[in-house]
Amino acid sequence: MRTETGQVIRLGDYRPSDYLIDKTDLVFRLDPTRTRVTAKLQMRRRAGVAPGTPLTLDGDGLTFVGARIDGADAGDNAVSATADALVVNAPPASETFTLEIETVVDPTANTQLMGLYRTGGNYCTQCEAEGFRRITYFLDRPDVLSVYTVRIEADRKDVPLLLSNGNPVEQGDLDDGRHYAVWRDPHPKPSYLFALFAGNLGVVEDEFTTASGRLVTLKIYVEHGKEPRAAYAMDALKRSMRWDEERFGLEYDLDIFQIVAVSDFNMGAMENKGLNIFNDKYVLADPRTATDQDYASIEAIIAHEYFHNWTGNRITCRDWFQLCLKEGLTVYRDQEFSADMRSRPVKRIGDVRLLRAHQFPEDSGPLAHPVRPRTYREINNFYTATVYEKGAEIVRMLRTLLGAKGFAAGMDLYFQRHDGEAATIEQFLACFAEAAQTDLTQFALWYDQPGTPNLAITTRYDRTARTFAVTVNQSLKPPVAGTPNAPMVIPIAFALAGKNGSTLDHDAVSGARTMQHEGEDGVLVITEPKHEIVFTGIAEEPVLSVLRGFSAPVTRVPQAPTRDRFFLARHDSDPFSRWEALNSLAMEDLIKATRAVSAGDPAAASDALVDIFSAVAGDGTFDNAYRALCLTLPAETDIAREIGRDIDPDAINKARRGVTEHLAKACERVFARIYHELQPRNAYDPGAEGAGRRALRNVALTMLCHAARSTDLAEQALAEADNMTDRAHALMVLTHLAPESEAAAQALEAFRTAFRAEPIVLDKWFTIQATVPRAETVETVQALTKAPGFSWDNPNRLRSLIGAFATGNPVAFNRADGKGYELLCAAIGRIDAKNPQVAARLMTAMRAWRNLEPGRRQRAKTAIESLRRGDRVSRDLADIIDRTLA
Numbered sequence: 001m002r003t004e005t006g007q008v009i010r011l012g013d014y015r016p017s018d019y020l021i022d023k024t025d026l027v028f029r030l031d032p033t034r035t036r037v038t039a040k041l042q043m044r045r046r047a048g049v050a051p052g053t054p055l056t057l058d059g060d061g062l063t064f065v066g067a068r069i070d071g072a073d074a075g076d077n078a079v080s081a082t083a084d085a086l087v088v089n090a091p092p093a094s095e096t097f098t099l100e101i102e103t104v105v106d107p108t109a110n111t112q113l114m115g116l117y118r119t120g121g122n123y124c125t126q127c128e129a130e131g132f133r134r135i136t137y138f139l140d141r142p143d144v145l146s147v148y149t150v151r152i153e154a155d156r157k158d159v160p161l162l163l164s165n166g167n168p169v170e171q172g173d174l175d176d177g178r179h180y181a182v183w184r185d186p187h188p189k190p191s192y193l194f195a196l197f198a199g200n201l202g203v204v205e206d207e208f209t210t211a212s213g214r215l216v217t218l219k220i221y222v223e224h225g226k227e228p229r230a231a232y233a234m235d236a237l238k239r240s241m242r243w244d245e246e247r248f249g250l251e252y253d254l255d256i257f258q259i260v261a262v263s264d265f266n267m268g269a270m271e272n273k274g275l276n277i278f279n280d281k282y283v284l285a286d287p288r289t290a291t292d293q294d295y296a297s298i299e300a301i302i303a304h305e306y307f308h309n310w311t312g313n314r315i316t317c318r319d320w321f322q323l324c325l326k327e328g329l330t331v332y333r334d335q336e337f338s339a340d341m342r343s344r345p346v347k348r349i350g351d352v353r354l355l356r357a358h359q360f361p362e363d364s365g366p367l368a369h370p371v372r373p374r375t376y377r378e379i380n381n382f383y384t385a386t387v388y389e390k391g392a393e394i395v396r397m398l399r400t401l402l403g404a405k406g407f408a409a410g411m412d413l414y415f416q417r418h419d420g421e422a423a424t425i426e427q428f429l430a431c432f433a434e435a436a437q438t439d440l441t442q443f444a445l446w447y448d449q450p451g452t453p454n455l456a457i458t459t460r461y462d463r464t465a466r467t468f469a470v471t472v473n474q475s476l477k478p479p480v481a482g483t484p485n486a487p488m489v490i491p492i493a494f495a496l497a498g499k500n501g502s503t504l505d506h507d508a509v510s511g512a513r514t515m516q517h518e519g520e521d522g523v524l525v526i527t528e529p530k531h532e533i534v535f536t537g538i539a540e541e542p543v544l545s546v547l548r549g550f551s552a553p554v555t556r557v558p559q560a561p562t563r564d565r566f567f568l569a570r571h572d573s574d575p576f577s578r579w580e581a582l583n584s585l586a587m588e589d590l591i592k593a594t595r596a597v598s599a600g601d602p603a604a605a606s607d608a609l610v611d612i613f614s615a616v617a618g619d620g621t622f623d624n625a626y627r628a629l630c631l632t633l634p635a636e637t638d639i640a641r642e643i644g645r646d647i648d649p650d651a652i653n654k655a656r657r658g659v660t661e662h663l664a665k666a667c668e669r670v671f672a673r674i675y676h677e678l679q680p681r682n683a684y685d686p687g688a689e690g691a692g693r694r695a696l697r698n699v700a701l702t703m704l705c706h707a708a709r710s711t712d713l714a715e716q717a718l719a720e721a722d723n724m725t726d727r728a729h730a731l732m733v734l735t736h737l738a739p740e741s742e743a744a745a746q747a748l749e750a751f752r753t754a755f756r757a758e759p760i761v762l763d764k765w766f767t768i769q770a771t772v773p774r775a776e777t778v779e780t781v782q783a784l785t786k787a788p789g790f791s792w793d794n795p796n797r798l799r800s801l802i803g804a805f806a807t808g809n810p811v812a813f814n815r816a817d818g819k820g821y822e823l824l825c826a827a828i829g830r831i832d833a834k835n836p837q838v839a840a841r842l843m844t845a846m847r848a849w850r851n852l853e854p855g856r857r858q859r860a861k862t863a864i865e866s867l868r869r870g871d872r873v874s875r876d877l878a879d880i881i882d883r884t885l886a
């Protein structure tokens with residue numbers, strides 16, 4: 001057994017590097033198996049560092065060829081190189097010197113997809129977080145900023161396209177059918193933002209004029225023949241550029257902005273300066289191949305990577321512990337962009353559902369960590385929902401506390417003060433504290449304390465005194481023994497709802513600081529373990545609406561009284577809170593139904609839930625997308641999370657199905673009307689309006705099939721579908737409700753035939769089958785790993801089959817005999833040998849194993865332990881397994 005355990009890196013150990021790299025000149029002589037890389041580094045000794053202090057550069061699996069110092073060959077005594085480091089033992093005593101290094105790398109053998117690798121016959125790089133050291137020896141850390149000039153040489157016929165960061169400088173022919181191109185990026189950047197792409201792709205070209213009049217060329221490169229499918233991504237890019245100018249006053253700063261779509265990519269996309277590299281799944285879309293969800297993801301991710309140009313690239317992170325500085329802030333920015341492009345409440349509900357589905361479980365389980373971690377063994381494992389999504393929630397709370405003006409002033413100061421620097425969370429917060437003249441010391445705990453705070457809230461109305469008393473208790477259970485849990489600053493956006501939901505006025509409030517920013521909800525600022533808040537001058541008994549818009553990433557246990565929630569579900573003037581009330585009532589019924597199923601009784605919905613469900617279904621004043629969300633019951637994984645321990649996934653599945661059937665039958669007529677009224681009349685349009693119509697109509701289709709216990713309507717919908725949203729949904733309903741039917745088998749085969757040459761579309765085919773909620777799916781998934789179109793080397797294929805099975809199919813994955821866990825662990829062992837990052841990510845699907853009922857718990861543990869005992873476990877995977885089992 002060999003495990004690379006790796007060192008523990010600690011935030012407290014941070015110190016600046018002894019040397020800086022002012023200029024980096026790179027030459028790549030591309031070759032599929034022997035690419036030669038020459039790096040000429042203009043080194044500078046930092047002030048205060050003793051002359052001659054040894055210099056150590058990072059490497060990872062490199063083949064060293066030679067080094068020169070100030071133009072002269074460095075002898076063996078001067079430089080010592082291993083695959084993982086290069087040490088200059090006695091650097092020149094002068095303040096500056098040049099260090100030239102030559103290495104050889106093999107892009108074809110690089111299956112980790114970190115550093116320089118091959119994808120579809122092209123050359124591509126991925127350097128965040130520590131991939132650049134797999135290309136050449138370097139001070140591969142985000143606080144070393146350098147100005148890059150890159151020369152690329154390659155065969156002209158096979159590799160016509162030679163791209164890197166910045167602006168193009170020159171290009172030309174060489175001997176032997178080779179050619180070259182030179183790129184220069186004037187903005188100093190850390191090595192993780194370096195990018196190179198070389199190969200043969202088609203291009204879509206457009207242009208954008210910035211607010212100050214700079215003309216920017218925009219290019220998106222995709223596989224030949226797929227150019228029309230990049231039109232939506234281009235449109236989203238232009239809208240992102242305009243929005244960032246209007247909302248944040250931020251303009252683009254180079255002459256050209258390029259996006260390259262590749263099919264082998266570990267993540268969603270990467271914000272390399274001026275040359276974003278994307279997983280093609282987040283670029284390519286047309287109505288025939290992409291769903292509304294795909295369009296929305298493309299819009300959000302194009303925006304996200306573009307917004308990084310300022311939040312991440314112009315101002316970068318001092319060290320990887322500050323990852324949330326760029327990610328939390330940029331996720332907040334892309335969420336706001338999507339909210340402005342589409343329906344704000346629908347976007348918010350979707351984001352909160354994701355937060356609860358991914359971040360809350362992470363934050364309460366063995367993989368919990370602060371938004372800014374203090375230690376790590378493998379930084380690749382910290383690209384988490386906590387760093388990204390909870391990080392975004394912290395920025396949103398800042399916005400809520402400071403109001404639009406205070407927040408904008410803080411952002412402006414941040415850009416003005418730290419442009420061109422590698423910054424920290426402390427520096428970020430200091431800008432807001434200074435601009436808004438407020439103390440954020442306690443607020444900063446959000447970055448340091450893991451776990452989800454809970455609020456317990458009770459109310460009492462005194463009719464005679466006309467007072468309304470609200471008691472708020474906050475508590476934080478440390479998810480990992482020994483982690484801190486001091487009281488936090490929790491902004492509670494609130495309203496006192498009178499009859500019909502109109503907001504009641506009050507004279508005064510005592511017991512907590514409140515804020516009222518113009519045109520926004522009032523906010524109670526919770527800072528103590530307990531607040532006794534009293535509102536005076538309240539004319540009638542109000543219902544308290546709190547955490548409006550989900551103003552803080554917290555839980556609320558116990559929930560508000562059932563009577564209040566029924567009132568809010570009908571009358572709350574905040575659409576998020578109205579959805580929240582309805583969703584929590586549905587959850588209560590689902591948990592009751594699960595208990596009933598476990599006791600051998602049938603599952604049913606309460607009469608009150610049926611009433612409110614049919615009221616929402618029939619209420620045409622709501623926007624369609626919003627109605628679709630309200631009429632979708634919490635997922636099985638949501639119910640499991642709410643139950644929390646001794647989880648029986650079979651009982652949850654039966655209960656949810658029973659409640660769905662009950663509601664579907666009770667509201668059958670309303671759903672039939674919706675289905676009929678929302679028939680597509682115009683050509684497909686990926687915008688919010690059309691997407692909302694399709695979302696609601698597809699909810700109606702699901703419910704009608706449940707009500708009739710028949711998939712006839714799904715078959716008909718499949719036959720009529722003229723776009724991928726409707727087609728994939730109908731196929732899913734048919735396959736999940738009647739997996740053994742001839743109709744399902746034929747429909748799956750027709751889909752496979754139609755899209756067999758389209759890997760990212762075929763991913764939907766894999767996912768639909770991997771998520772059929774029945775025990776036999778374990779064998780189906782096993783068989784699908786041998787199906788044409790599946791590949792153990794492509795991250796998208798792995799996520800669509802193995803990932804979807806482990807995270808989206810609680811019934812089969814948690815099969816009582818443990819075969820689901822064995823399948824996942826065997827797959828991870830196989831993947832780990834080639835791509836540790838993807839293996840480690842898949843492993844997080846097992847993080848909730850302790851919450852299962854005893855039989856499954858034991859089988860899950862055995863499977864994880866046997867994987868850990870395997871021949872060779874990567875550092876990435878070992879880190880996740882050890883924390884999962886700890």
Ligand SMILES: [Zn+2]
Nearest residue numbers: 304308327330
């Ligand atoms: Zn990002």
